[in-house]
Amino acid sequence: MKTGILGLAAALLLAPAAHAQFLPGDLFLSEQNSGPPNDDGTVINIAGGGDFTGAPRFATGMDTPQALCIGPNGDLYVTELSDGTILVITGGGDVSAATPYATGLTGPMGLSCSASEILVVEFGSGEVTDATAGGDLSSATPFAEGLTDPVGILRAANGALYVTENSVGEITDISSGGDFTGAAAFANNAPSGSGLMGMTEWNGALLVADLNDDLVIDFTAGGDLSAAPVFANVSGVEQFAPVPGFGLLAVSTNEVVVEISTGAEVAFAEGVGPIDSSGGIVYIAGCGDGFVGPDEECDDANTIETDGCRNDCSAQGCGDGILDPGEECDDGNTVGGDTCTPMCLLASCGDGVLDMGEECDDGNTTPLDGCDSGCLIEECGNGVLQEGEECDDGNTVGGDGCTATCETEACPAQPLMGCAVALKANLTVDEKKAGKEKFKATLSKLDTGVALAELGDPVNVATTYAVCVYDGSDVLVGELGLDADAGQLCGSKQKPCWKSKKSKGFDYKDQDAADSGVKKLALKTGAVGKGKLQVDAGNKEKKNQSSLPTGTAPALNGATSALLQISVDGGACFEAPFATIKKADGVQFKAKLP
DSSP states (O other): OOOOTTOOOOOOOOOOOOOSSOOTTOEEEEEOTTOTTSOOEEEEEOTTOEEOTTOOOSEEEESSEEEEEEOGGGOEEEEETTTTEEEEOTTOEEOTTOOOSEEOOSSEEEEEEOSSOEEEEETTTTEEEEOTTOEEOTTOOOSEEOOSSEEEEEEOTTSOEEEEEGGGTEEEEOTTOEEOTTOOOSEEOOTTSOOEEEEEEETTEEEEEETTTTEEEEOTTOEEGGGSOEEEEOTTEEEEEEETTTEEEEEETTTEEEEOTTSSOEEEEESOOOOTTOOOEEEOOSTTSSSOOTTOSOOOSSOOTTSSBOTTSOBOOTTSSOOOTTOSOOOSOOOSSSSBOTTSOBOOTTSSSOOTTOSOOOSSOOSSSSBOTTSOBOOTTSSOOOTTOSOOOSSOOSSSSBOTTSOBOSSOSSOOSSOEEEEEEEEEEEOSSTTOOEEEEEEEEESSOBOGGGGOOTTTSOOOEEEEEEETTOOEEEEEEEOOOTTOEETTTTEESEEEOGGGEEEEEOTTOTTTTEEEEEEEOBSTTTOEEEEEEEOBGGGTBOOSOOOHHHHTTTOSOEEEEEEETTSOEEEEEEOEEEEESSSEEEEEEO
16 A cells, blocks of 8 residues: 655645745745655745756755645744644745744644634644644644544635545544544545545535545545545645646655646656655745735736736726826825826816815816806806906995996996086986887087097997996996997998097997997087987897896886986096986886986
8 A cells, every 4th residue: 555644735825924035926845855863854946847856945954844834924834743843934944943833743744724823633643733822732622633644634615624534534524623533524435445635625626635546536525435526647646736827736756746737647846855755735825926816906926016916916006096107196095076086187177076176177167157267166246256257246236336247337336526517418218118128318518528539449449338327316227338349340231330430429330239239329529518429229129139238217216316427438428417307107217408
């Protein structure tokens, strides 16, 4: 019968802490060599496979190194069969004088490790002991006892804990712990009755090495192993290690490691051993091994931080707190409303994200669409001068220099002083029929001469004219503002709105009455008593003419006096104080002077 009970490994894919001595992707194999007392047992790194004859060894100075695993703190642990110890060999090198991590064990072989636990199989006492705390374990209460020549141990993905009992050819589920003397095996009746070694889990199947029969048996279903499916035939098979990129590796007492992923043997490593009573193997999985593990988003096996995969194997992207090419910012989140947008662009007005200091953001900086170019809500009366507004005094009350629609009022809230006075004038405001409102005024026989310069130069320079009506208390009750640009065209025939009458003044005509409803404005120069100003404005609903402001007639209801002023932007002002009111019934107002 073949021997080699001492050869044991635990193939565990656990992510260790960072150590300078080994890296993710390393693959360690224990070699017994000539055995005690020569202290020439070793551990070799066979990552990548090949011929390792004469290759340097990772750790030396051991007697009978057996199982390997990555356990707490990311350290590399190995069982020493003849010494009854567990060593930490993370640093590699000569460990002959190293202080054991755990002592007092009887024939320690298999290891099952996690980030927080170390379980060791004691072949000599038929026990499994919790070695997590280390130290002298000679008097420790076993986790499981009553086992017959236990060798291999496996923690399956479902949490179940299995142990092979070599000499009786059985596999026992010891998940519950306790005394298993006489307990029913999970799987039994190995083909030759004994020789079961290490175990592994591969593609959802539980596999066990049958050294005596050179078989890898699928024991997933439990029960009779002699009738169980055979996964592979491998001469001298003892242990396993699933290795990303290479598949399922098997350790053979023939001093080779072979790949058996498909059930057929493919050479992986030679020039190792002797391993006829050894064979511990462990793959160092983790970030940087080139394979995406369960806790990794990516793994490109390099330390380039900006190639799509971070050095911690998290995917590079906006919101990870690292400024990458193409990013203007990265504040560690993809939440809008701060200084960095969810696309890692510097927050700015017009990016479509409501950021700090913005009242709105509609994805553009185009004004007059509800959100201005500074990302403030376009709202007349908010006290902020925005596009489309001529003024904004913080309210929507007219008569204070800024209209309810945030247009500069042509007329001041109080009458101007020092205006030329008309000795003859008339004013008619007719708002009796909605859509047919009229406003007409004439000022003549001015008490001063009217020079051409006092009338502005609307033909060549943009000039604003204001027609203002005040009640007897000097409260502004009506206004018309005319500010047609120089050269502007009016009417269906598109003729210049303004016409120069040379030294005699200017005429404005617009059949469409587009500006404050003004159809005609005549400005005439002249000596004292000869100057004259006329205004004719109105609405005509049928022609869609509705620019004449209304509300003047109701504001003058019952008035006994009124003041009309016409002022020129940058020029003179003219007025008619009316004391003779012919009509003021709230819908019509008529006054004359004298």
